[in-house]
Amino acid sequence: MKIFSESHKTVFVVDHCPYMAESCRQHVEFDMLVKNRTQGIIPLAPISKSLWTCSVESSMEYCRIMYDIFPFKKLVNFIVSDSGAHVLNSWTQEDQNLQELMAALAAVGPPNPRADPECCSILHGLVAAVETLCKITEYQHEARTLLMENAERVGNRGRIICITNAKSDSHVRMLEDCVQETIHEHNKLAANSDHLMQIQKCELVLIHTYAVGEDSLVSDRPKKELSPVLTSEVHSVRAGRHLATKLNILVQQHFDLASTTITNIPMKEEQHANTSANYDVELLHHKDAHVDFLKSGDTHIGGSSREGSFKETITLKWCTPRTNNIGRSVLLEQPRKSGSKVISHMLSSHGGEIFLHVLSSSRSILEDPPSISEGCGGRVTDYRITDFGEFMRENRLTPFLDPRYKIDGSLEIPLERAKDQLEKHTRYWPMIISQTTIFNMQAVVPLASVIVKESLTEEDVLNCQKTIYNLVDMERKNDPLPISTVGTRGKGPKRDEQYRIMWNELETLVRAHINNSEKHQRVLECLMACRSKPPEEEERKKRGRKREDKEDKSEKAVKDYEQEKSWQDSERLKGILERGKEELAEAEIIKDSPDSPEPPNKKPLVEMDETPPIEKSKGPVSLLSLWSNRINTANSRKHQEFAGRLNSVNNRAELYQHLKEENGMETTENGKASRQ
């Protein structure tokens, strides 16, 4: 069904003229005497509904079915007609529920039998119906706004269901002509309006209803095209249950519904717990759920002519689940002509809504697929399955119903936040156990679990620092590490080599997140200050031989986020710088203990790399340059570098560069800028 088909807008026009107050002449016994009651009491006389009551009740049932199956985008406008038209609600979604309509109908009340019939007419309602069909719904508005230049693609069609008591066929014709004429006029008005839409198609369903036992003065007529815009059909129906049945059939036709009767539903109530008592329930649903039956022709249709007209329903049997592991779902069994049975549908409930699912009962096209263990990566046996399970649980989704806003005031989309989080959590995530050391160490968990966060608290930083000290301690004590020996011969790497691998990997992880916040950066600084570096000879030896596979991998990952640090050529310089760094880091740590106050006006620390490499490649370095280098480094970390010096060429910065680009700027502005 198209979104903006005739079923998008339904207008009910119900006659509220004096004759509708007449009885439908169908009695309802309401005083049913209960067994074991005092004898000799005469039950109260049965009562009967008025034509009005029958009409309202049946149209409410139509709406109830429609709202239950289509809670959105299928809208009703209810109009009552007597000496004028009373429009009971609007197209807005808030107005679309039974409670609203019932309250509005109660306010109108039943027709007044003593009103002057000459003043009353259904025509007022029909005119109002056409008028209301021209009004745009919020869904049409939304679609038009979205489509922009293709806005004309949004259709405006609708249906008018008019329940009245007509005098004759010619009276019916007069009503049709009136609708036709009104559409013509209102389309002219709508053409010149921004908030009205021309009616492209209108389906008029005229229901003439009359008391049981009377002769109908109006004849039935199937759907007929009165004009390219208007089609009309006439139903002549006795009031009471006949009218209700008619509207039930119509709602199924109008909304492509079908009926399924579920049989053998066990009684749940306690008093029936041990009996085999069961009952049947008829459900209405979209007819697509029957598509397989209709195509195969193997239908099991139960006809019931009790209601006076033939009604099609497909019977399915309730299969009480043996185990409860499928939760709030029940399988339904379809009896076949051949006597065989097949599970064809499933009923399930989610948050108080019932859904009917069609199950595929035919052969699968994915027969005997290859197992995942036979494919790519299938031979690998040490995936971090448990860790990834933990990762998945941390990345579970939850609904955020209230809109949230970003700092810049724009709407934040929760799903985008979820993607961002996945991006952060996977920056360094080795897939197999033998590819990682740190994720196999319990001692790293406090750091690894928080470093992936978008922002860290002071406590997080402290925990990360503690983790690092703990690792330093382990190294000092020469504790063994869970280094994989897969693929290596002999006993694997020596202890100090193991620690080097571990520190490298930890650095990779932390480095992947340093751009998240300044606190992340502090964790890296702590790590760099604390991590052990191999002595000179070891380092040389190491560079002589091929680097370990693992290390290559982790270092490759670093490149993704940050440019690879160029190794300083002078090992001695490096060593001294490291020591300098360490001292600074310690100062930093004391300052950052949670008890001490935040230093005022803290500036972001500048990275080591930004200091100009002095006499980098000239072999041995003089003591002076070592010393000044160290002082420069230490000083540079305490303030942000002057922008001019950073961008300078040979220590010369060109002033007022922007003037070249932005000619005609006021001098005061320049003054301000240069002062920064």
Add this chain to the structure above:
Amino acid sequence: MDDYDKTCLESALVGVCNIVQQEWGGAIPCQVVLVTDGCLGIGRGSLRHSLATHSQRGESNRFPLPFPFPSKLYIMCMANLEELQSTDSLDCLERLIDLNNGEGQIFTIDGPLCLKNVQSMFGKLIDLAYTPFHAVLKCGHLTADVQVFPRPEPFVVDEEIDPIPKVINTDLEIVGFIDIADISSPPVLSRHLVLPIALNKEGDEVGTGITDDNEDENSANQIAGKIPNFCVLLHGSLKVEGMVAIVQLGPEWHGMLYSQADSKKKSNLMMSLFEPGPEPLPWLGKMAQLGPISDAKENPYGEDDNKSPFPLQPKNKRSYAQNVTVWIKPSGLQTDVQKILRNARKLPEKTQTFYKELNRLRKAALAFGFLDLLKGVADMLERECTLLPDTAHPDAAFQLTHAAQQLKLASTGTSEYAGYEHNITPLHTDFSGSSTERM
């Protein structure tokens, strides 16, 4: 299918139609390849005859096209275009495609009829209809090259507003995870195998990792099997945790990845496509509104993983999830009246329930303009009052009289007493203090 000695395309198509429906039902897309020499048969049963009588068919001898399942009809003509155009053959074959709602295509041979040209024609069919669907499965920085099988079909959301068929992205981006119990068994458009593949630098597939027995140790497939693959990791964890991964297929289009076990030993990574739209599963709410749990004030799954934010409750309850009054069948009305009567006989213990049911009936009667019912029930309550046994609590008589009086007032329809929102409240009597009832 039996074979016959006469060209009768209609019978062949009917046969195909039956076989496909018996085996796969009416929902599975199927490609039908018709290989013909371009001759349409002679006399009755010829395609010309079939098409000529096409408009005179009834239910019993329905023409097999359009196929009653999603389909593509490919007609492979062992003849070149000129030959076919010399007769009306091509027109007739084109009619077939038209009858299948335009779903399909005709292939002819370029140049003279020879093995090479026939091979090239079938090569074109393979390129068009049987190219595997390659995609990249992504979860943040974790990625894997995959083949999705069968090829996901394009989907038209609304022909009027959105007439362009939507195709799924070749980047399948995981956005988060949900417990199987929460997603339950959602309705899906189609299901697909997600097979990890190994690609070479040029992006050509070099293997699926699946090894044939006759392959040697160092074949590409053997190597691919030993390289860690994200699909295998994901599959393993989804299986162990009982979860699904929600995957974005395109703008406002999502699906889910899960582990499906074929047998005890075999299991696979599967992907199901939801219907495109902002809210394919009402009990999850709008997809765009799903966010990471870390953004929530407290973990919606609970510290011990004993809660769940799903299912979401619909804004308006369905009529069957609330006490909606329907009196279309007399039994509905009778049940409601009986309920009032039953509680009336248990006054004052059931005072609250009595008034609750009474008010429900009152509201419905006022909305339906069924004022006679209010009068009738008032009469009935007055009669009940006269029938009270001597042992009855004195409050019962007071409440019944009060209720009857209130209903009578409402039945006048005057706005003062017949307000829809107005509720009849229990009469405060000297006895009623002792008869508080817990609801």
